[in-house]
Amino acid sequence: MTSLLSIDISGTSITDQKFCHQARDLEMLDISHCPQVTNNTLKTIAFCCKMLTSINIAGCPKITDISIQYLSGGCRYIHIIDVSGCIHLSDKALKYLQKGCRQLRTIRMLYCKSITKAAVHKMESKYQNVEYSTDDPPPWFGYDRQGNLLHGVSHVEETEEEAADESIDA
Numbered sequence: 001m002t003s004l005l006s007i008d009i010s011g012t013s014i015t016d017q018k019f020c021h022q023a024r025d026l027e028m029l030d031i032s033h034c035p036q037v038t039n040n041t042l043k044t045i046a047f048c049c050k051m052l053t054s055i056n057i058a059g060c061p062k063i064t065d066i067s068i069q070y071l072s073g074g075c076r077y078i079h080i081i082d083v084s085g086c087i088h089l090s091d092k093a094l095k096y097l098q099k100g101c102r103q104l105r106t107i108r109m110l111y112c113k114s115i116t117k118a119a120v121h122k123m124e125s126k127y128q129n130v131e132y133s134t135d136d137p138p139p140w141f142g143y144d145r146q147g148n149l150l151h152g153v154s155h156v157e158e159t160e161e162e163a164a165d166e167s168i169d170a
Contacts, residue, residue, distance in 0.1 A: 020044050027052060033059035039067045043067070050077075083108070106127065113145050
């Protein structure tokens with residue numbers, strides 16, 4: 001499986017990133033709209049999939065700046081990244097990308113309320129394509145600008161409840 005170059009598991013409830021250990025030559029990864037993706041998921045991806053050129057983590061509300069730090073430290077060949085709807089990213093994420101992903105050409109960061117316009121203006125001349133907004137995530141993302149599910153339960157609370165249920169079942 002080491003010759004696998006592209007994986008699209010967008011919209012799934014993946015919680016296990018063991019596939020990364022088997023796909024070290026992976027170049028394109030789409031894990032967008034996977035609400036269970038966490039910083040630990042991205043840490044594993046960054047350390048196992050160093051050949052990534054394109055990653056889509058749009059609609060992953062648990063992702064923070066530390067995930068981008070992992071990616072920029074481990075995946076130096078990234079040309080395209082989509083972090084739209086990663087509502088906890090800040091200007092620090094842009095600094096990590098500039099420092100570590102020197103081949104980055106396209107960055108999409110729609111619905112990123114904590115990334116400032118000033119930070120985007122500082123870096124946008126370095127890239128071919130930059131998309132940015134601080135708008136609220138659209139309803140089809142399934143959560144609001146704080147990461148709360150549109151029916152009232154946050155992803156973190158949901159995960160803790162699921163973990164408690166799993167430990168009871170075990």
